[in-house]
Amino acid sequence: xxxxxxxxxxxxxxxxxxxxxxxxxxxxxxxxxxxxxxxxxxxxxxxxxxxxxxxxxxxxxxxxxxxxxxxxxxxxxxxxxxxxxxxxxxxxxxxxxxxxxxxxxxxxxxxxxxxxxxxxxxxxxxxxxxxxxxxxxxxxxxxxxxxxxxxxxxxxxxxxxxxxxxxxxxxxxxxxxxxxxxxxxxxxxxxxxxxxxxxxxxxxxxxxxxxxxxxxxxxxxxxxxxxxxxxxxxxxxxxxxxxxxxxxxxxxxxxxxxxxxxxxxxxxxxxxxxxxxxxxxxxxxxxxxxxxxxxxxxxxxxxxxxxxxxxxxxxxxxxxxxxxxxxxxxxxxxxxxxxxxxxxxxxxxxxxxxxxxxxxxxxxxxxxxxxxxxxxxxxxxxxxxxxxxxxxxxxxxxxxxxxxxxxxxxxxxxxxxxxxxxxxxxxxxxxxxxxxxxxxxxxxxxxxxxxxxxxxxxxxxxxxxxxxxxxxxxxxxxxxxxxxxxxxxxxxxxxxxxxxxxxxxxxxxxxxxxxxxxxxxxxxxxxxxxxxxxxxxxxxxxxxxxxxxxxxxxxxxxxxxxxxxxxxxxxxxxxxxxxxxxxxxxxxxxxxxxxxxxxxxxxxxxxxxxxxxxxxxxxxxxxxxxxxxxxxxxxxxxxxxxxxxxxxxxxxxxxxxxxxxxxxxxxxxxxxxxxxxxxxxxxxxxxxxxxxxxxxxxxxxxxxxxxxxxxxxxxxxxxxxxxxxxxxxxxxxxxxxxxxxxxxxxxxxxxxxxxxxxxxxxxxxxxxxxxxxxxxxxxxxxxxxxxxxxxxxxxxxxxxxxxxxxxxxxxxxxxxxxxxxxxxxxxxxxxxxxxxxxxxxxxxxxxxxxxxxxxxxxxxxxxxxxxxxxxxxxxxxxxxxxxxxxxxxxxxxxxxxxxxxxxxx
Ligand code: ADP
Ligand code: MG
Ligand code: MG
Numbered sequence: 001x002x003x004x005x006x007x008x009x010x011x012x013x014x015x016x017x018x019x020x021x022x023x024x025x026x027x028x029x030x031x032x033x034x035x036x037x038x039x040x041x042x043x044x045x046x047x048x049x050x051x052x053x054x055x056x057x058x059x060x061x062x063x064x065x066x067x068x069x070x071x072x073x074x075x076x077x078x079x080x081x082x083x084x085x086x087x088x089x090x091x092x093x094x095x096x097x098x099x100x101x102x103x104x105x106x107x108x109x110x111x112x113x114x115x116x117x118x119x120x121x122x123x124x125x126x127x128x129x130x131x132x133x134x135x136x137x138x139x140x141x142x143x144x145x146x147x148x149x150x151x152x153x154x155x156x157x158x159x160x161x162x163x164x165x166x167x168x169x170x171x172x173x174x175x176x177x178x179x180x181x182x183x184x185x186x187x188x189x190x191x192x193x194x195x196x197x198x199x200x201x202x203x204x205x206x207x208x209x210x211x212x213x214x215x216x217x218x219x220x221x222x223x224x225x226x227x228x229x230x231x232x233x234x235x236x237x238x239x240x241x242x243x244x245x246x247x248x249x250x251x252x253x254x255x256x257x258x259x260x261x262x263x264x265x266x267x268x269x270x271x272x273x274x275x276x277x278x279x280x281x282x283x284x285x286x287x288x289x290x291x292x293x294x295x296x297x298x299x300x301x302x303x304x305x306x307x308x309x310x311x312x313x314x315x316x317x318x319x320x321x322x323x324x325x326x327x328x329x330x331x332x333x334x335x336x337x338x339x340x341x342x343x344x345x346x347x348x349x350x351x352x353x354x355x356x357x358x359x360x361x362x363x364x365x366x367x368x369x370x371x372x373x374x375x376x377x378x379x380x381x382x383x384x385x386x387x388x389x390x391x392x393x394x395x396x397x398x399x400x401x402x403x404x405x406x407x408x409x410x411x412x413x414x415x416x417x418x419x420x421x422x423x424x425x426x427x428x429x430x431x432x433x434x435x436x437x438x439x440x441x442x443x444x445x446x447x448x449x450x451x452x453x454x455x456x457x458x459x460x461x462x463x464x465x466x467x468x469x470x471x472x473x474x475x476x477x478x479x480x481x482x483x484x485x486x487x488x489x490x491x492x493x494x495x496x497x498x499x500x501x502x503x504x505x506x507x508x509x510x511x512x513x514x515x516x517x518x519x520x521x522x523x524x525x526x527x528x529x530x531x532x533x534x535x536x537x538x539x540x541x542x543x544x545x546x547x548x549x550x551x552x553x554x555x556x557x558x559x560x561x562x563x564x565x566x567x568x569x570x571x572x573x574x575x576x577x578x579x580x581x582x583x584x585x586x587x588x589x590x591x592x593x594x595x596x597x598x599x600x601x602x603x604x605x606x607x608x609x610x611x612x613x614x615x616x617x618x619x620x621x622x623x624x625x626x627x628x629x630x631x632x633x634x635x636x637x638x639x640x641x642x643x644x645x646x647x648x649x650x651x652x653x654x655x656x657x658x659x660x661x662x663x664x665x666x667x668x669x670x671x672x673x674x675x676x677x678x679x680x681x682x683x684x685x686x687x688x689x690x691x692x693x694x695x696x697x698x699x700x701x702x703x704x705x706x707x708x709x710x711x712x713x714x715x716x717x718x719x720x721x722x723x724x725x726x727x728x729x730x731x732x733x734x735x736x737x738x739x740x741x742x743x744x745x746x747x748x749x750x751x752x753x754x755x756x757x758x759x760x761x762x763x764x765x766x767x768x769x770x771x772x773x774x775x776x777x778x779x780x781x782x783x784x785x786x787x788x789x790x791x792x793x794x795x796x797x798x799x800x801x802x803x804x805x806x807x808x809x810x811x812x813x814x815x816x817x818x819x820x821x822x823x824x825x826x827x828x829x830x831x832x833x834x835x836x837x838x839x840x841x842x843x844x845x846x847x848x849x850x851x852x853x854x855x856x857x858x859x860x861x862x863x864x865x866x867x868x869x870x871x872x873x874x875x876x877x878x879x880x881x882x883x884x885x886x887x888x889x890x891x892x893x894x895x896x897x898x899x900x901x902x903x904x905x
Contacts, residue, residue: 023065024083039254041113044354057094058258059087066252105134107260110225114253122232123162127155131216149195156202163228166209237449263343271343276331279359282366361393369539379546388865397528407520411487414473416517419460419482425497427454447472482516547894554878562623568883575632577880578858610706617710625725634728641692643682652676693733701746716758728765735772737781771795776838780845793859830867865892872896
């Protein structure tokens with residue numbers, strides 16, 4: 001940057017002359033690759049400038065400066081202001097206008113722009129540089145006093161609100177009052193006379209709220225605005241958004257200072273936002289909104305009804321053609337769909353922003369596949385680009401086609417999926433009810449950034465106003481919440497907490513259903529269906545096919561029943577990583593047998609009952625093994641404590657007391673008393689750490705002997721019929737080699753005996769879960785006996801942290817997360833530093849003993865993309881997750897492989 005002279009209007013005291021780091025970059029000095037330093041908006045403006053597009057000149061203050069600002073307790077870094085004033089001098093030359101000039105004044109916007117876009121989360125001040133003198137000059141040059149005064153009042157409002165924290169309602173109230181006095185409906189109808197007194201009123205509000213006059217000096221205005229942008233990085237709403245989007249808190253925001261252009265200078269002016277492809281369906285078409293004779297924030301705020309972008313073609317065909325061309329060029333350049341902001345000032349187009357467009361899951365997969373077809377990106381890039389949760393969106397429910405319900409209104413479909421919930425009309429209630437487990441739909445006239453905490457907890461969002469680029473639409477799309485905006489027939493009364501449509505009124509707490517895919521609003525609960533299966537979705541299948549070619553990790557599924565296994569197969573599972581056998585004891589026809597078995601006092605009696613269970617279990621295993629023919633099925637032997645199969649203690653105490661009191665059915669009383677005695681015998685202070693898992697198998701080996709017999713008989717029968725059954729027998733909760741050894745010694749002879757009886761050989765494996773820290777620590781030993789490991793990361797997390805999950809999630813995890821004592825909920829994403837280290841050790845030591853040891857994970861974490869990345873890194877053979885999450889896991893496993901090869905390049 002050139003040295004430049006200090007403009008005379010600058011007070012010298014605030015010019016630090018010391019040499020310092022480069023804090024300021026002109027747009028023409030930056031590029032797309034400088035996103036870390038310049039933020040997304042700054043890098044985009046720089047890149048468009050380089051490409052020769054008409055971007056109003058400006059400069060960017062770096063994110064580094066913002067970090068420095070916070071590091072020094074909220075002081076502008078050394079040398080920053082000097083560099084800003086130097087850049088201003090250049091900007092004045094480029095703009096051929098000057099700050100403070102009484103004839104041709106320069107006005108600027110001061111905009112935040114972090115590395116990752118946080119739409120509407122931080123502050124922007126427009127029209128900065130206005131005072132009495134420059135407002136007159138602006139009016140004279142534009143030949144439009146109304147326009148200049150309107151710009152002035154907007155500036156005072158934005159500056160007062162965002163820089164000085166004055167309640168925006170105060171300005172809004174004054175504006176509404178002025179319109180009422182003038183007897184007009186819209187802002188542009190206010191006459192210059194009315195506006196002049198409104199400006200006075202605004203200045204008085206400012207004075208009253210701050211105790212100071214509004215700063216007339218543009219330099220002072222600028223300095224305050226820059227600091228305000230820095231501060232806006234840490235407002236609660238920005239922090240909430242970052243937490244939701246997992247954006248690090250320490251990146252800081254850049255500040256963009258840019259010459260103002262005006263879309264509100266008459267009919268050949270206007271402003272708009274547009275996506276280079278449809279962000280809802282993915283269709284290749286310009287998609288967005290245009291508003292003639294308006295300033296940019298009017299479009300986003302949804303205060304006036306916009307026209308579709310095609311309208312620009314009618315108003316200004318040449319501008320439309322030029323904009324279309326830039327859109328194509330930017331899309332090609334960034335090789336991704338762009339979300340563009342532009343303004344037309346008296347027939348001249350200005351590009352104000354370009355950024356990667358937020359999109360629905362449906363659009364994301366369709367666009368990625370189309371772009372591969374257009375040779376814009378590679379298959380690998382297409383796979384890397386789809387966020388797992390976008391794929392999840394395709395799995396969202398829709399309104400059942402046969403449902404007879406009639407929608408009461410239709411709005412703009414802004415984020416797909418159907419949701420039913422109780423209507424609530426403010427974010428706090430939505431947050432509160434949502435957290436307490438209720439399904440709620442947040443209904444608002446429009447949303448703003450202060451509503452985000454409620455949107456997070458809502459199942460869906462419905463707004464009366466706004467278009468596809470409104471706040472509600474953007475945020476809901478980002479979060480994957482069903483959302484409808486601009487349902488103008490829905491008259492929302494936020495004070496009364498109700499809305500009405502054609503005389504039907506819905507009050508807070510009443511159920512409604514919305515379909516964000518179609519835009520339909522229904523009263524009451526409407527039946528929904530799951531999305532069509534991914535395998536029938538052309539683009540999604542293509543993406544998943546490419547993912548399969550890329551990933552190293554296999555993806556298996558947890559399935560207790562044949563129908564789960566079929567669903568898993570349909571979604572591409574390569575095995576069953578966990579088949580739990582508890583349910584086989586729980587079902588109605590079996591429970592009495594199981595209870596009799598538990599009540600038995602001798603082994604002989606127990607075995608008699610177990611013999612009755614054997615054929616039932618054999619049938620269960622045959623079902624799942626035959627669905628999964630040719631693929632491994634890991635069957636876990638009994639895990640929960642026995643008392644779970646008996647009636648609960650409180651009920652027994654109550655029932656026996658009643659029976660004793662009434663003296664009726666002495667037989668039943670006797671039986672219940674016996675059961676109660678057994679329940680009390682089995683009672684444990686801490687069942688999670690008590691008699692369960694392998695410990696049960698050691699104490700009651702006859703139970704697991706029966707289970708292994710059932711498994712092997714089923715497998716032998718299938719093999720005889722040429723069905724390739726591949727059971728893997730898994731022992732839960734092992735902590736020592738001796739435990740596993742004892743159980744194995746009991747079970748191996750059974751497995752061998754059955755094969756001999758049936759006269760077929762079944763290749764089967766015998767292995768263990770690793771879910772106790774001691775098992776991980778002694779994995780080298782355990783692998784002598786175990787042919788495979790499967791990490792049970794739920795129990796492993798509980799036992800590593802010493803947390804019981806239910807208690808932790810109920811009582812303190814939220815607090816821990818809020819205070820950053822835990823960075824993430826370890827029950828959702830594996831705690832890499834603790835649990836992850838135990839896993840790493842177990843894999844390493846286990847494979848030292850048994851080179852080809854098969855290692856997988858069967859906890860819920862197996863479906864969490866970040867945990868899958870860890871599993872890839874640790875060299876696991878497979879992850880196993882719920883059948884429903886298999887597609888997501890396939891994608892995440894591929895992305896882990898891609899990330900891996902990218903980081904070793
Ligand atoms: P956000 O990050 O919330 O999109 P922006 O900083 O992009 O906020 O700006 C808010 C609005 O002001 C946008 O509509 C934008 O187009 C408009 N705007 C910003 N800078 C200028 C400018 N120099 N001239 C005209 N309009 C502008
Ligand atoms: Mg913007
Ligand atoms: Mg477990």
